[in-house]
Structures are given as C-alpha cells and as structure tokens.
Amino acid sequence: MMEDRSNSLGIFHRAFPVQLPEEPIRFMTAQVKNVANIDNLKYQKWLSKSESSVFTLGEQAFGYGTGMEKFADDGFSETQLILKDSPQLAEGLIIEGLVDDARTRGRHYFGIYRNSCKMIPDDDCIVRGDFMIRIGYDVSAIHWNYEESTMFGLIIEPAWIIQRGKENGQSMSGYLGNAERELMKIHGVEPAEDYIMSFVDSHREFLLPCGGKAKLGSEAVTIFTEMAE
DSSP: OEEETTTTOEEEEEEEEEEOOOSOEEEEEEEGGGOTTHHHHHHHHHHHOOSEEEEEETTEEEEEETTGGGGGGGTOEEEEEOGGGSHHHHHHHHHHHHHHHHHTTTOOEEEEOSSEEEEOOSSOOEEETTEEEEEEEEEEEEEEEETTEEEEEEEEEEEEEEEEOTTTOOBOTTOOSHHHHHHHHHTOHHHHHHHHHHHHHHTSEEEOTTSSEEEEOSSOEEEEEEOOO
16 A cells, blocks of 8 residues: 655555456345344354355345345345445455355464455464464455446455464564564565465455355556545
8 A cells, every 4th residue: 555645645555356246136135223133143154154144334234145035034125236336245245255265275364354354374384583473464355436337356465463482372463573574574575476466366266155256356456545634
C-alpha cells in the first residue's frame, strides 16, 4: 500500500482481480432484529463444521451454503442475489471461500475477519536464535468501480508471527529487532513477489461457500481507493 499525504493523492493498493459468477445465486435473507439466535447462526460453521452459515450486513442477514433451507425456521425467506450488487457480502464470501480452499491444503488460520484473513502454516517454522518465525499470508478482499462496473480483487502480502522458543512459551507477535532483520532478509523485493505468486498459483479457482466459483487473476493491478486525510 502506498500513501502520499503531502499532496493528498490518496491511497493505492496492488490487488489481484477476482472474477465472480454473474448469474443470480440463491440466498436466505431476514432482518437481523427478527432473528433471535443470530450470533449462533453466524458462527456455527466454525463451531460445528456446518456447511451453511449466516453473514450480517447492517440490518440484513444472509444465509447461504448447503442446507441453508433450515434457516426458514429462524424467519429467513429465499431470494436470489447477484454478488456484485452486494460488494461487502461478496468480499466476505471471497475470504471464506479462500479459507475453505486453503483448509484442504493443511494451513493453520491465525485470524479470519469479515473481508480479510491471515493464513499461517503450523507445520513449518524458521528458527533464529531464541525465536521461531512462522510465515504465511495476509489477505484482504477489496472492491472498486471501473467503467460503471463493480470489480473485485485480493490484496496479498507476506505475514508472520514470531514466538520465543518453546522453553519459555512467550508470544512475540509484535517483536522487532534482530528477528525483524532476519525477516527482511527472507522477504526482499523479489522473494516476496515469488512468495505472493505461490499463493496466487495455488488458488487460481476456488469454490464460494454460497455456490459458484471465483477465479483469481495472475496479474495484479493498482487500485486507487480513497483520498488521504
């Protein structure tokens, strides 16, 4: 991400385009205020490995996935949506689809949010002195307008966690110093680019949790998203 506050140019991102289905997709929808157990429905996929889930956006709740018809018991009704017409919903589904896809590859998930996630492998680490460094990816979904169309993309950056050796077990996720210098050696400009492209190549096409497939482009574009303050 680049930012030039001195001339108020704005904020730019380097994003890999994501192609989404253009046809309508079935959802179950309801008003959040009318669903008594909304929090349970939102997190059931992660807690009980359900193949259906609920995404909330403002006052609206969207049910999707295999078996979503059961949400009718909670006041949901069926509808059809074109993903690009609800960009924030689409961003969340892109990230969830990536997590589902990467899960089949054995990755460990350090964090998942509405439109972003961290993927840190738990089966490999770099040891430097008293520290263990686990390297993965920080991925964010983004949308922008181009020629009266809504476009989607992924911002993909190297990410890492740093921990002290197992003998004291203290987390060092915010540690800087010698370990940071080691990371800079690992992630020089070209190695970082190769590392990012390995992620892109691994997820050229992936299923969306609501149905349909997303396709990830191989060449990043520079996106202007907002004015600098």
